[in-house]
Every structure is written in C-alpha cells, then in structure tokens.
Amino acid sequence: MDSSGNTIFIPGSTSGIGLALALELQARGNTVIVGGRRTELLDKIAADHPGIDTVTIDTADPASIAAATQEVLARHPELNVLITMAGIMRVEDWHQPESFLASAESVVATNVLGPIRLIAAFIEHLRSRPDATIMTVSSGLAFTPLKATPSYNASKAAIHMLSESLRLQLADTSVKVVELVPPGVRTELLPGHENNEVAMPLDEFVREVLGLIEKQPDATEIQVERVKFLRYAEVRGDYATVIETLNATDPHGR
Template sequence: MKTTGNTILVTGGGSGIGRELAREFHALGNTVIVAGRTASSLEETIAGRDGMHARTLDVSDAADISRFAKALIADFPALNVLFNNAGIMVKEDWLADPVDLSVTEATVTTNILGPIRLTAALLPHLRAQPLARVVNVTSGLAYVPLAHAPAYSASKAALHAWTQSLRYQLRDTNVEVIELAPPGVRTGITPGQETRESYMPLEDFVAETMESFRIEDTPAEVCVQRAKMLRAAEASGNFDQIFKGLNDGYEG
C-alpha cells in the first residue's frame, strides 16, 4: 500500500491501536484525521503534529455517521483511506437471570453496523479517488472466540466475513480492501489490559503491522505472528486445543 501522500481517516483514534497507527502514518507524510467520541482524547493524539486533525464521531449513531461523512468529504476532498478501527469490548454474563442484552446490542451496533454504515457513506467518494483503501480492524478472536466476550468475538467474525465479501465486490474498482486482525494487545480496550504480560506490547504490534503496510503489495489480511496461530486454528486442526487454552487462561 502507498504509505505516503494519502489522506487517511482512522476511527477510534483517541487511544490504543488507532492512536498509534494514526501517528505512524502521519510520520510517513500523510494527512491523518482521527475520529472518536471523546474530543479531549483526540486532541491528545494530534497534539503538536501538523497535518493531523481531530473530528468527533459516534459510530453507534447512524445520523451522526451521515453528518460526519458529509462534513469530512467537504473538508478533506482528497480522502482516500479509511481505517475502521473503532470498537468496544465488554465482558458478558450469560449465566445471569435475566441476561442483560444491553452490552450485546451496543457491541453489535458499534462493531458491526458502525463500520458498515461509515463505509457505505464514504464509499462513493473513495471510488472516485485514483487509489483508495478500506482497512477493517477485526481481531484474532474472529477465528477463535473468547467465551467471556461472545458479542465482541462474534462482531469481529462478522466483520471478517463482511470484509471478504466487500473485497470481492470491489475487486474491479480502485478500492483495495484490507483486513487487520490483531492478537491480544496491551491497550485500554478492557480494564487492566495495558499491563497484561501475556498480551503483545502495543509498540511491538504497531511496528510489526507497519512492516506489512510498507510492502507495496500489502497482504489482503495483515496478521502479526502472534495472530497467525488463531487465524490458522481451524485449518491446522488445533481449534479445540487453542480455544481451551485461550479461555482457560483468560486473565480478565
């Protein structure tokens, strides 16, 4: 993928993977817009960096996506790369009586409908660019689910399937569709995750991921080495063993 001279939107750019990838791409000579719900976090991401911009967006709100997309295209007509990175991950208790579906419903709305709606809103503009990219951030849990976060795991599996379908439909256009599937990374997406020793340090994940994006013919699926075991679990015949190890050893 061309790593300089782009105008890139990164959702969920106020922290974690989104923040660090946005900064990396900005350092390579791209105009980068970070979007998210919390303006103060976005301002921290872009502080002191000319060519980085912050815009508020609630990807769980269809009306806000429509507003945001129209304003974004007007302000940044050269926009040619979309990173669908925003997402939430919350534990669920399916032994509760009754089961609280609020987390499930919020996860589906944010993690599935959010990127689908935003892509739909921006795709006509992206298709008009000489070269465009849509990067959907899924998870290694799309392939081996974490039983404590079933809606999150299911949402990433759905986004994986949708990404494959979108890539096929856009195969004869100038829009390339890439999936980025992280393993467990030390970010604040769940409480205490920043310090879990078994998770991949954020800086290591970003460095290895950027190696793939710097390849001119970027892989359709970008997986760091730690995520490849999960990606290959079914095909390798080790799914049951990996699933048990992942869930028995969960630290949350």
C-alpha cells in the first residue's frame, strides 16, 4: 500500500486510532472518507477537517453497510482502499453466562461479521481497480490473550486468520490484503484506557504506522515495535511469561 494518492474509506473512524489515522492519511495526500454511527461526531469531523468526507454507517447492521457502500461508491468511484477499523472491546466475566453472553455476541457481530460484510460489499469494486488494498485491523491480543476480554481476543484472532486466508485467495487479483496489528494504544476502547500509561500513546502509534507503510509498501502485516512482545511470544518460547506479564499489568484483568 502506498502512503499517498489513495481514496480511502475507514468505517469506525470517528475517534481513537481510526480518526487519528484518517487525519494523518489526509495530511499525506489521500482522499479520506470517515464512517461512523454518530452523526454529531461525523458533522464535527467534517467541520473541523475540510476535505474529509463522512458517511453514516453501523457495521453491525447489514442494511447500513449496504446503504453506505452505495453512497461511498457513488461519491468516490475511484475508491481503492478499505480499512475495516470498526471494533469494540468489552470486559467479560465468564463465570456467569447472563453477564457475558450479550456482550460476546455484540463483539463478534461488530469485530468479525462487520469486516466480513464490509469486504463482501466492496470486493467487486476493489477488484476493478488497478491497485487496491484491504486493510484489516487485528490486535496483539490475537496472539497473546488478555484474561478480561475473551471475546475480543477471539475476534481479533479470527481477523488475523481471515486476513491470511484472503491474501491467499486474492493473490490472483489487484487487491492486496494488509493486516494492521496494534498493541494496547491510549484510546477510549475501554473506559479509562486513554489514560493507561502502559499503553502506547496514540500519536506515537500512528506516526510509526505511517512510517512503516512508507518504508514497507509491500508489507502484509503492519507491526509497530511495541506489539512484537505479544505478536511473537509463542515463537520466542516465552508465551507463558508474556501472558503473566500482560495480565499482571492490566487494570481490568485483576
């Protein structure tokens, strides 16, 4: 993926990593369309950042995805990059089914079915472009689990394997599949997480991501240095130690 000259749709980018990445990509010469559920946030983004287009979309709702796809492609037929950013994270206690089941189902609907439906909606168009990219968003927790968030961990592991599989299937097309693998980043993904000093500062994360895209345009995984502690724990042979360290430092896991 080139770092400039693209037309990029980022559903789930009204805050956090998605919005920070959208702004940085626009600053580097890309046309960016931000998608999200809350119209008041979309209106503010459009007002504060001229040139960024916005589209209302709920990635947990198939009808909303279908409508947003039509709207995006009607306004931006040159679209060549889809970043499936939308995701939620929930703390769950699996000792009591009534306390976690609805949460788990919501996480899977947003984090797994959402990207699948988005890719299905845009794949025909992307295949028609001479150089296109699907960027999925997994997590370091796809490789080393956080005790407090079982469904989130599982959903991101699913996205990792989906990305690996799609890359194989689409190798005979113009569509590249790139997986962004964030570590813990200071965002509002969980309450108070934006102030978690163990997590990576948001601006630092986005700068490193864009630097990696510029230096490695053919990369299949975008891994900032900090995520490698989680990403390669099993490969290094210190998986049990990394699990212990991760869960000992997480305020939601104790």
